[in-house]
Amino acid sequence: MKISIVGLENQLGATIPFDFLAPSPRLIGPSGEEIKAIGPIHLQGTITNTGSCYHLDGKLEAKLELCCARCLERYQLSVRVPLDENYAKSGAPDAEEDWRRFQGDEIVLDETIEEGLNLSLPLRGLCDNNCQGLCPICGKNRNLEKCNCKEESLDPRLAVLGELLKEPLGGGGKNGST
Ligand SMILES: [Zn+2]
Ligand SMILES: [Zn+2]
Structure with a gap:
């Protein structure tokens, strides 16, 4: 997705508004899963020629489909991200290091x-x-269905037995001592 700065060049203080829909980039969630955007991404804001750079100020809004960390069902999340970026033409002598670069007369917004x-x-x-x-016992989604599993009301003496039962039977002898 690109924004043209034609009309801003050599016009100190000039501002142009933008408001458009962009296709979603490919997104990977924190546990490596692919995240889908529902519909396009909405970008809105202004680009201003500050003299030393082009300042983008605005926001993006999107609706994403994520996976719940507890029940693993998909759910929708609306996100609103403020945008505040400086862009300088590549090769501009007074550009600061953390400014993004662009070439020609179009700023590419994909990375942002x-x-x-x-x-x-x-x-x-x-x-x-x-x-x-x-x-954790039967794996049912407890938002949808009640199950009769009892996790916490286990008798402490039975809990000890439970622990013993988890030990490998027959003294498996991995370290040969039994
Ligand atoms: Zn959930
Ligand atoms: Zn259960």
């Missing part, structure tokens, strides 16, 4: 969009703060 969306991804996103997650 991708980074903004990546920063908006939750590390452990939940479909709902009250998500009940999956039952």
Whole structure:
């Protein structure tokens, strides 16, 4: 996705607004899963010629489909990312190091969009703060279905037995001592 700066060049202080829809870049979530955007990404803001650079100020909005960290169901998340970037023509002598570069008279926004969306991804996103997650015993989605598994009300003496039962039977003798 590109924005033309034609009309801004050599016009100190000149500003142009932008407002458009862009296709979503390929996004990879924190656990390596691919994340889909639902519909296009909405970008809105202004580009201003500050004299030393082109300053982009605005926001992007997108609706993403994520996977709940507790129940593993897909859910939708609306994100709104503020954009605040400086762009300098590559080779511009007074450009600062952390400014992005562009060539010709078009600023390519792909990297800005991708980074903004990546920063908006939750590390452990939940479909709902009250998500009940999956039952650790039977694996049922407890938001949809109640199960009769009892996890916490185990008699402590039985818990000890449970631990013993988890030990390999018959003294498996990995270290040969039994
Ligand atoms: Zn959930
Ligand atoms: Zn269960």
